[in-house]
Amino acid sequence: MTAGDYDLIVVGGGIMGASAALRASHGGMRVKLLEALEIGSGASGVNAGTLSLQIKRVKLMPYALAGHALWERAGDAVGYRRTGGLTLAFTDQEAELLEHRMTLKKEAGAPIDFVGKNFIREKAPALTDAVVAASWCESDGYANSSLTGVYYRALLREAGVDYSEFSPVTGIDPSRDGGFSVQTGSARIAGKRLLLASGFGLQETMAMLGVDIPVRVRINTVSVTERGPKLLDCIVGHATGLLTMKQKTNGTVLIGGGWQGVRDAETGRGEVRADTLNPNLQLAQYAAPGLSSFRLVRTWTGFEANVSDFYPLAGRLPGYDNAFVLGCVRGGYTIGPYIGQLMGDLILGRVPEKPLFDPERLIDTTYATSGERLGT
Ligand SMILES: Cc1cc2nc3c(=O)[nH]c(=O)nc-3n(C[C@H](O)[C@H](O)[C@H](O)COP(=O)(O)OP(=O)(O)OC[C@H]3O[C@@H](n4cnc5c(N)ncnc54)[C@H](O)[C@@H]3O)c2cc1C
Numbered sequence: 001m002t003a004g005d006y007d008l009i010v011v012g013g014g015i016m017g018a019s020a021a022l023r024a025s026h027g028g029m030r031v032k033l034l035e036a037l038e039i040g041s042g043a044s045g046v047n048a049g050t051l052s053l054q055i056k057r058v059k060l061m062p063y064a065l066a067g068h069a070l071w072e073r074a075g076d077a078v079g080y081r082r083t084g085g086l087t088l089a090f091t092d093q094e095a096e097l098l099e100h101r102m103t104l105k106k107e108a109g110a111p112i113d114f115v116g117k118n119f120i121r122e123k124a125p126a127l128t129d130a131v132v133a134a135s136w137c138e139s140d141g142y143a144n145s146s147l148t149g150v151y152y153r154a155l156l157r158e159a160g161v162d163y164s165e166f167s168p169v170t171g172i173d174p175s176r177d178g179g180f181s182v183q184t185g186s187a188r189i190a191g192k193r194l195l196l197a198s199g200f201g202l203q204e205t206m207a208m209l210g211v212d213i214p215v216r217v218r219i220n221t222v223s224v225t226e227r228g229p230k231l232l233d234c235i236v237g238h239a240t241g242l243l244t245m246k247q248k249t250n251g252t253v254l255i256g257g258g259w260q261g262v263r264d265a266e267t268g269r270g271e272v273r274a275d276t277l278n279p280n281l282q283l284a285q286y287a288a289p290g291l292s293s294f295r296l297v298r299t300w301t302g303f304e305a306n307v308s309d310f311y312p313l314a315g316r317l318p319g320y321d322n323a324f325v326l327g328c329v330r331g332g333y334t335i336g337p338y339i340g341q342l343m344g345d346l347i348l349g350r351v352p353e354k355p356l357f358d359p360e361r362l363i364d365t366t367y368a369t370s371g372e373r374l375g376t
Contacts, residue, residue, distance in 0.1 A: 006032045006162075008347060009182050009191035011169045011205055014044035015336030016326045016343070017197030018152035023344020024195075025159040032191060033161055034184050036168035040149025042199045046302035047333045048222045048256035049079075049145040050244045053110035054087045054102065054137050054237060056331050059311070061108035062354060064331060067338035071143050074337075078143040078151050083246070085140025085235040086115075086124060088131050088287060095133035098239035102135040112137045126231045126290045133239075140235055142246050142254075145333060169198075172208040178322050193347060194323040200303035202313065202327045211318055213362045215328060218304040219261040219270045221277060225294035227251035236287055243283045253294060255284045261301040270301030306330060307362055314339055315346070315358040325359055 010021045013035030025031045035041075051071055056064040071080050087102070089095040099114070106112040115136045120127055123136070156163050164184070171183035172194065180194045198205045203215035232247040243257040259276040263269070277299055285291045306328045307313055312335075317323040326343045329335050342352035 006030050006189065006191035008032070008193045008195060009034065009180065009189060010195045010197055011172075011182070012036075012042075012196065012198035012201070012327075013039040013152070013163060013165070014042045014197065014199050015040075015148060015152070015332065016044075016199070016329070016340050017195065018156060019337045019340025020195055020197060020326055020343040020347065021161050021163075022152075022155055022159050023341045024347050025161045027344065027348040027350075029348065031161045032189060033156065033163040034167045034169050034182065034189070035163065035165050036198075036201070038149055038165050039153045039156070039163065040151075043302045043304050044199075044333065044336065045145055045148045046222070046300060047145045047220075048244055048254055049142045049333065050235060050246065050256065051080075051142055051334050052085050052137065052140045052235060052237060052244065054085055054105060054112060054135060054140060055241055055244070056105065056110070056334065057310070058104045058108045060329075060331065060335060061105060061110055063335045063339055065109055066354075067335040068139065070337040071334070072141075074143070074151065078147050080141065080143045081249070082139060082141040083234040084123070085137050085237060086120065086127070087135045087137075087237040087239060088127070089133040089239040090130050090286070091132060094239040098133055098135060101239070110137060111139055123234055124232055124236065124288075126288050127236065128287060128289055130286070142235055143333075169205060169208075172205070174209065174320070180323065192322060194317075195343065195347060196317065196323070196325045197327055199327055200305045202305055202325065206317065206325060209317065209320065209323060211363075213307065213313065213318075213359060215305050215307060217263070218258070218306065219263050219301050220256070220304050221259050221261045221272055221280070221299055221301050222254065222256040223277070223281065223299040224255070224297050225253045225291070226297050228253065228294040231288055231290050238283060238287065243280070243287065245284050245287065252297070253284075253291060255280060257283070263303075270303065272299045272301060304332075309362070312339060312357040313359045313362070314343060314356040315360070318360045318363045
């Protein structure tokens with residue numbers, strides 16, 4: 001196969017890029033995927049793995065329900081467990097917030113119920129008695145995000161997607177025929193269509209084509225304890241969203257909640273901050289006091305991209321007919337496998353079964369009206 005034979009070049013091998021590449025390939029396209037490091041080594045491989053409908057945005061609920069079902073189908077290959085999930089409120093103010101948020105999510109289709117102390121005692125006896133209100137979602141659970149790379153690499157291989165790892169894209173040029181020429185290392189690869197799915201690198205890859213959409217990067221932290229005695233059978237969250245906690249079958253407890261680390265300006269690496277780690281762990285211990293006898297083994301960071309309105313970038317790249325962008329999906333581990341399929345459908349020229357999130361909304365109107373339309 002010569003480079004110019006590709007129907008689609010995908011930049012980025014996280015859940016978004018890999019799932020869209022698979023859909024396009026299954027639809028008959030010849031697909032090339034270029035990943036700067038390893039498949040699933042970005043946010044998709046270091047996240048907390050929480051598949052909770054209780055922490056999804058209301059408008060994204062239909063996508064989260066469908067994504068959740070795809071992970072459930074993947075089963076043991078991604079360490080999927082359906083455990084149910086409790087979200088807790090410890091004050092009257094938090095209880096009000098919980099009721100408001102969960103009522104909206106329930107109306108959007110999530111199977112959420114409000115539950116009392118007896119229910120909590122039965123489901124999770126290790127939780128504190130200080131719970132004022134709680135909600136329960138039967139279908140919540142988790143998967144093991146460190147299996148993302150192994151899982152998608154096998155699927156890509158099986159589907160015949162030509163993927164290259166350790167192949168950062170450093171330049172992209174539109175070609176006269178409406179396609180694209182992509183630079184990686186010393187190679188130039190030509191394709192008729194292009195999908196940018198480079199996660200925290202999206203602002204940079206969009207800029208290669210002259211599109212300026214600010215992408216913010218959150219430095220989320222996740223911690224894991226040593227193996228300990230059985231404490232929790234279900235995932236546990238907090239009304240504010242500042243805690244997610246689950247005990248894996250091996251006895252370790254994974255603690256997250258979107259607490260922020262920092263990015264070292266020189267190395268570009270994420271670093272943990274004691275002043276955010278401590279309150280995260282304190283909240284976890286307050287919820288499950290028995291956790292105080294578990295020692296922490298590791299805390300790490302991962303880069304989560306988002307745009308100003310916190311909705312996905314999912315659609316045509318503004319100004320181009322044959323270039324597409326997918327990323328910045330809040331709760332993207334849960335939603336990714338499904339929204340990737342929708343994006344694959346759009347690229348195949350099909351009408352996706354659910355609407356996507358047109359990036360054009362984030363373009364300054366002066367650009368949108370005066371910008372030259374490139375490609376055919
Ligand atoms: C710590 C953390 C915890 C999270 N917890 C949860 C959770 O519990 N539940 C949930 O639903 N969601 C969670 N998320 C969100 C979820 O992980 C992300 O939304 C999702 O993984 C994003 O997938 P992606 O494919 O867009 O990005 P990524 O997985 O980051 O993939 C982008 C890829 O593009 C590559 N790339 C970048 N630039 C280039 C380039 N120039 N050339 C080639 N390749 C390039 C990168 O190397 C990377 O592999 C969490 C995120 C983080 C960071």
